[in-house]
Amino acid sequence: MAVTATSAGAPPLPAHPDPELDAILGSGLPHELSYGLGGPYHLLLPDRFDANAASFTAVLRDTGVEGRVYYAKKANKAAVWMDRCALSATGVDVASSGELRDALGHGVRGEHIVVTGPAKADALLRVAVLQGCLIAVDALDELERLLAQARAVARPARVLLRRLPPAQPHSRFGLADGAWEAALARCAAAGETVVVMEGFSFHLAGYATEPRARLACELVEACLTARGTGLRADRISIGGGFAVDYTDAGHWARYLGGQRPGQYHAGKSFEAADFYPYHSPVAGADALRAVLTTHDLADxxxxxxxxxxxxxGRALLARAGCTVFRVQGVKDRGDYGIVTVDGTSLSLSEQWFDSEYLPDPVLLPATVRPxxxxxxxxxxxxxxCLESDMVTWRKVVLPARPHPGDLLVYPNTAGYQMDSNESPFHELPLPPKVVLDTGGGRTRWRLDRHPLA
Known part of the structure; x- marks a missing residue:
């Protein structure tokens, strides 16, 4: 059965061309891994992570701004990212005891770790103080508990005070005006034998660069004011929110303008606001450059x-991995079909947000087609056996009718798509992560972690 994009399928949304990934997909390796692993898997490309981290560091260097990049660990649990951070002195942003143990266990130094998240447990605060981590304090009661931990272990706590963004007053994160002033006074009263107040932090929802620059400028002035009370206050953290550009502007505009319920299975409907902005004209390290050049922030x-x-997080993982499913069956439903794969939608986590991962999957046939x-x-x-378990609701136009044993490869999934929502439902094993190492001019693969780790 042949169809066209205008008759049944949704408008195409191909990922940006990636010749290196195309070569990997065309090498036969994905089919060998599918056979050997017996199920879906995630493919990781650590060289891309290294390049992304280096691009952010280069912007800081080019603009003459002292700073450090911290990888937001929640974006992907793979161990290989921790190994790369340890070797490159890239920092790591953690928000739990487990994440902190994993970073330390892979050789990331405590002073290169920032501990974020709300209402951190005492056990996490204690280890963070002992290891010399930088701790973003989100509330007054958390600050008091942190000071108690610092006194108990006789080590000063390194602190950033997290600011509630004035433009997002309903955020549940950060210190509002009164609490902010009280926290500053508390740090000054405690003294540097208990707490070293190194500066301020914030995190803004969305991906706009101007609001980040504006609030960062305000926090620079806050640092100068805090120094007048004897506090160190020599750094600010602007968090994440650096967009990833998955597809070009034309395809993105046509997709948003042309989508309708009939192009999704079961008449599913989405609003444009439901989707991640899969095209961003300013993304990754370029977004950092835009922040630094707005309102003369670098100066x-x-x-x-x-x-x-x-x-x-996501920005350091851009093009650093893909997700591979094997086709188990295909059924025709009039002008479209339903392909069933050997994994679940839990491995593409936009469903967690009642949304859809939009970049088109790539079909890798197992045999030559007529x-x-x-x-x-x-x-x-x-x-x-859940009706809602749809990896892709939209009717994607594939080059041919898939057959059992073919592979569907979803590109650029390393950032937040892998493992954020996975569980062994139906006793299905979690998709393993396969690392492609390219050192020495050859490409070799290995599992990211031992199965029992």
Missing amino acids: RLRTAGVALLLEP AGEGPYAAAVGGAS
């Missing part, structure tokens, strides 16, 4: 002697 930081910390097969529109379902 303000240099003049005030304030370092800039940032905590990208000439003359036309395009085939299909939604993609998971292997569970």
Whole structure:
């Protein structure tokens, strides 16, 4: 059955061209891994992570701004990222005892770790103080508990005070005006034998660069004011929120303008606001450059002697991995089909947000197809018995009708798609992560962690 994009399928949304990934996909390795692992898997490309981290560091260097990049660990649990951070002195942003143990266990130094998250447990605060981590304090009661931990272990706590963004007053994170002033006074009264107040932090929802620059400028001035009370206050963290550009502007505009319920299985409907902005004209390290050049932020930081910390997650994982499913069956439903794969939608976590991961999957046939097969529109379902287990609700136009044993590869999934929502539902094993190492001019693969780790 042949269909066209205008008859049944949703408008195409191909990921940006990636010749290196295309070569890997065309090498036969994905099929060998599918056979050997016996199920879906995630493919990781650590060289891309290294390049992304280096691009952020280069912007700091080019603009003459002192600072450090911290990888937001929640974006992907793979151990290989911790190994790369330890080797490159890239920092790590953690928010739990487990994340802190994992970072330390892979060789990341405590002073290169920032501990974020709300209402941190005493056990996490204690280890963070002992290891010399920088701790973003989110509330007055948390500050008091942290001071108690610092006294108990006779080590000063390194602190950033997290600011409630004035433009987002309903956020549940950060200190509002009265609490902010009380926290400053408390730090000054405690003294540097108990707490070293190194500066301020914030995190803004969304990806706009101007609001980040504006609030960062305000925090530079706050550092200067805090120094007048005897506090160190020589750094600010602007958090994450650096967009990833998955597809070009034309495809993105056509997708948003052309989508309708009939292009999704079961008439599912989405609003444009439901989707991640899969095209961003300013993304990754370019977004950092835009922040630094807005409101003369770079000049303000240099003049005030304030370092800039940032905590990208998705942006450090751009093009650093993909997700591979094996086709288990195909059924025709009139003008489209339903492809069932050997995993579940839990491995593409936009469903967690009642949304859809939009970059088009790539079909890798297991065998040569007869000439003359036309395009085939299909939604993609998971292997569970839940109606809602749809890996892809939209009717994607594939180059041919898939067969059992073919692979569907979802590109650029390392940032937040892998493992954020996975569980062994139906006793299905979690998809393993496969690392491609390219050192020495050859490509070799290994599992990211031992199965029992």
